[in-house]
Amino acid sequence: MSEHQNLMVCTGLTKLFGKKQALTGLNLTLGPGKIVGLLGPNGSGKTTFLKLANGLLQPSGGSILIGGHAPGCETHSIVAYLPDRMYLNDWMRIRDLVDFFADFYADFDLAKAMEMLQTLHLSPSDCLKTLSKGTKEKVQLIVTMARRAQLYLLDEPIGGVDPAARDYILSTILQNYSENSTVVISTHLIADIERVLDEVIFLKEGELKLFDTVDNIREREGKSVDQLFREVFAC
Amino acid sequence: MDWQLSNDRPIYLQLAEQIVQQILGGRYPPASRLPSVRELAAQAGVNPNTMQRAFAELEREGLVLSNRTAGRIVTEDIEMIEQIRTQMAIKQIEAFLSNMRQLGFTDTQVTQLLEQYAKKEENKDV
Numbered sequence: 001m002s003e004h005q006n007l008m009v010c011t012g013l014t015k016l017f018g019k020k021q022a023l024t025g026l027n028l029t030l031g032p033g034k035i036v037g038l039l040g041p042n043g044s045g046k047t048t049f050l051k052l053a054n055g056l057l058q059p060s061g062g063s064i065l066i067g068g069h070a071p072g073c074e075t076h077s078i079v080a081y082l083p084d085r086m087y088l089n090d091w092m093r094i095r096d097l098v099d100f101f102a103d104f105y106a107d108f109d110l111a112k113a114m115e116m117l118q119t120l121h122l123s124p125s126d127c128l129k130t131l132s133k134g135t136k137e138k139v140q141l142i143v144t145m146a147r148r149a150q151l152y153l154l155d156e157p158i159g160g161v162d163p164a165a166r167d168y169i170l171s172t173i174l175q176n177y178s179e180n181s182t183v184v185i186s187t188h189l190i191a192d193i194e195r196v197l198d199e200v201i202f203l204k205e206g207e208l209k210l211f212d213t214v215d216n217i218r219e220r221e222g223k224s225v226d227q228l229f230r231e232v233f234a235c
Numbered sequence: 236m237d238w239q240l241s242n243d244r245p246i247y248l249q250l251a252e253q254i255v256q257q258i259l260g261g262r263y264p265p266a267s268r269l270p271s272v273r274e275l276a277a278q279a280g281v282n283p284n285t286m287q288r289a290f291a292e293l294e295r296e297g298l299v300l301s302n303r304t305a306g307r308i309v310t311e312d313i314e315m316i317e318q319i320r321t322q323m324a325i326k327q328i329e330a331f332l333s334n335m336r337q338l339g340f341t342d343t344q345v346t347q348l349l350e351q352y353a354k355k356e357e358n359k360d361v
Contacts, residue, residue: 035282167280174276177283195246195281215245215285224242 007032007151007182008053012062015048015206022048024206025062032150033179035196037214037225038186040203041233046186047084049203050153054081066151077106080149084156084186086136088128094139095124101143113146116172120165134160138169145172152176152183159187170196190226200225202232236262238279246281250289255298258309259320266311269299 006029013026023045030036038046051057052064055071066075088097094117102108117124120138128136137160144152152173158166166189173183174196187193194214202210209232210217214225221228236257240249254275257263269275269290276286290307293299297315301307310316335345 033284171277171280174280174282195240195279195285198282198284215247215288218243218245222243227242 005031007067009065010062011064013049013052013059013064014061015045015052015057016060021206023052026206026208028201028208028211030182030184032182033177034182034198035173035177036182036184037190037193037197037200038184038203039188039190039200039225039229040209043205044203045206046203047155048206050081050084050155050184050186053153054079078150080144080147080152082141082144082152082154082157086140088136088140090127090129092128093124094122094126094128097128097139097143098124098146101146105147107148108143109146109148113142116142116146120168134162134165137161138165141169145176148181150181152181154183154185156186156188158189158192166192190229191224194225197225202229204233236278238281240279240281247285247288247292250279250281250286251292254289254293255319255323258298258316259323263309265309265313265316267309268305269307269309271306 008028008030010026010028013023013028014021015023026049038049040046048057052059053066053071055075064071067078069075071079092100098110098113098117101113102110114124117139120142122135122139122142128139131139137157141154141157141161144154158169161169170193173185177183185193185197197214199211199213200217201208217225217228238250238253240246254263254269263269270278272286272290273283276283279286290299290301294301294307297312298310298319299307300310332342332345336342340348
């Protein structure tokens with residue numbers, strides 16, 4: 001079936017906020033087994049795109065299909081989403097949150113979540129309220145990555161965490177990698193993640209500027225994606 | 236093993252070159268088994284698909300053979316390995332000579348310098 005080949009298909013995907021065009025006619029197909037960087041300056045439509053993929057926003061035009069379905073119940077079971085903001089309940093302990101996820105998602109791997117918590121020296125009995133911003137981000141990322149999803153949509157997963165934890169998170173994403181699942185990472189820290197990526201998407205003012213593999217870009221341009229980004233979006 | 240990746244060239248080519256260096260350097264002798272793609276990708280902190288592509292490149296050159304049951308092995312063809320070693324040596328010499336020329340040395344002067352240097356090193360060893 002075509003769903004197997006194309007995990008996500010966007011056709012003329014458009015989102016308007018009043019008169020403002022947040023996304024304009026985005027055509028994009030993502031296959032399985034890829035790690036994809038979603039790159040673009042502030043306000044280029046990255047978060048809007050990820051929200052559309054999760055049904056948190058409805059398209060103003062065009063369509064987005066994940067595994068053949070519009071975002072909804074069917075897709076939530078195969079998509080693990082890390083939003084760009086905190087959604088944690090302050091009164092919970094880390095352990096409560098992990099149990100909550102384990103109850104909620106059939107594909108949640110409890111053992112893996114506990115192992116990741118331990119590696120990052122996070123105590124399950126800590127109350128979420130007492131955690132720093134960066135630590136909360138780590139917890140949120142752990143419960144997202146501990147799912148065995150087909151599509152991971154990570155909105156700025158490494159922005160707020162320290163460089164050592166960043167390395168760990170990237171290696172976790174790499175170890176998690178399977179031929180069936182695809183990871184989309186939106187970030188500004190291109191140099192940090194470039195060697196982890198298969199493909200990159202450049203968004204500029206809501207339009208698809210470039211969609212290609214990292215090595216194709218390096219071959220063609222003779223420079224890294226990070227350098228290309230700085231040129232394309234020079235202020 | 237430290238993997239050095241520069242910014243100006245495709246990652247898979249750099250990975251392939253560094254695997255070749257490890258084969259020439261004896262870390263992976265002829266006919267020996269290579270670690271899995273996943274293992275090496277984790278070690279280098281790169282995407283497994285990129286490491287896979289590096290191996291595909293080496294397989295195309297014939298330096299690495301894919302063995303359906305036992306992963307990948309280095310070729311047994313010692314002649315081929317020697318040939319690649321010589322090619323790499325020539326490249327190093329060319330780069331060295333071009334640097335020396337920039338410093339204003341003629342090739343004859345460079346040869347003399349090298350001989351003097353070799354003698355000094357010999358005396359050190361004794």
